[in-house]
Amino acid sequence: MEERRSGFDVLEPFRITQAPPTVFYFPNFITESEEALLLQQVYTAPKPKWVHLSGRRLQNWGGLPHPRGMVAESLPDWLQKYALKISSFGLFDGKVANHVLVNEYCPGEGIMPHEDGPLYFPTVTTISLGSHTMLDFYHPVSKEQEGDSEQVTKPQTEEERHFLSLLVEPRSLLVLREDMYEKYLHGIKNVSSDVISEKVANIACCSAKPGETLNRETRVSLTIRHVPKVLKTTIILGRRK
Ligand SMILES: O=C(O)CCC(=O)C(=O)O
Ligand SMILES: [Fe+2]
Numbered sequence: 001m002e003e004r005r006s007g008f009d010v011l012e013p014f015r016i017t018q019a020p021p022t023v024f025y026f027p028n029f030i031t032e033s034e035e036a037l038l039l040q041q042v043y044t045a046p047k048p049k050w051v052h053l054s055g056r057r058l059q060n061w062g063g064l065p066h067p068r069g070m071v072a073e074s075l076p077d078w079l080q081k082y083a084l085k086i087s088s089f090g091l092f093d094g095k096v097a098n099h100v101l102v103n104e105y106c107p108g109e110g111i112m113p114h115e116d117g118p119l120y121f122p123t124v125t126t127i128s129l130g131s132h133t134m135l136d137f138y139h140p141v142s143k144e145q146e147g148d149s150e151q152v153t154k155p156q157t158e159e160e161r162h163f164l165s166l167l168v169e170p171r172s173l174l175v176l177r178e179d180m181y182e183k184y185l186h187g188i189k190n191v192s193s194d195v196i197s198e199k200v201a202n203i204a205c206c207s208a209k210p211g212e213t214l215n216r217e218t219r220v221s222l223t224i225r226h227v228p229k230v231l232k233t234t235i236i237l238g239r240r241k
Helices: 032-044 077-087 178-182
Strands: 023-026 050-053 056-061 099-105 111-114 123-129 133-138 162-168 173-177 185-188 193-195 213-215 219-225
Touching: 023 162, 032 077, 032 123, 032 219, 077 219, 173 178
Parallel strands: none
Antiparallel strands: 023 173, 050 056, 056 099, 099 219, 111 185, 123 173, 123 219, 133 162, 133 185, 193 213
16 A cells, blocks of 8 residues: 655655754755745834844744743744645644744844754744855853863863854755754854855755855745644733732
C-alpha cells in the first residue's frame, strides 16, 4: 500500500546535514509575486502596529506571548495562509502556528545573540523577504566562565563562540529545531554586507558562492511559531472583590 507523503517528508530534501540538529533550509519557498504581496501587506499594516527597537522594528501578530498564557488573536488571512502551510509539514506536533513576529532590518541593523526561550514550541520557522541575511550561531557562555572568581581560563570572546552561520536568502524558508533552537544562541551582526565564509553550513543550497560578498538590502522576516500556552479569552465583567 502506498503511504501518504506527510510531515517531515516534505522537508527532508532540505535538511542541512552540515549543521547540528536540526536545520531545514528551503530556497525559493515562495515566489517573487508572493514575496511582493507579503511585503505590501507588512507595509500597509497600521502604523501603531510597528514597535521600534534599537537596531530593528517589529510587528507582533497573534497576541503577546506571556508565561501565564497568551491572549490569542487570530492571524490575518495573509499570514494564516503560511501558518497553515508550514504547520502542515508536522513541525508543531500537529498544532497550527498561532504567532508571527515580523522583523524589519535596514542594512547595518541586526539582532544580538539570544535564545528564543520557553514561551514557544521549540521550533522556529522563518520566511525572508527583500534581502538575504547572515544568521550566526554561538556556543553558550559556559558555566565556569560566568562567575568572576577563580577564573583559570580566559573567557571566550563572541567570535570564539561563533561556530556556524546560515545564509538566509530572500523567499527562503528556514526551520530551526532541537539543539539549533534550544542549545545555541543565534544573532545577526549589524553590518551592511556579508562575506560567505567557510562557516556557512548551507552554502551548497544557496545561489551565492563561497568567498562572495553580498550587500544587504532591507530585509523583512516573518518568524512563524506556535505558542502552546494560550488563555481562554472569556471577558469577566464586573468588579473584583
Ligand atoms: O530575523 C530573523 O531571521 C531572526 C529573528 C529572531 O531571531 C527573533 O525574532 O527571535
Ligand atoms: Fe530569535
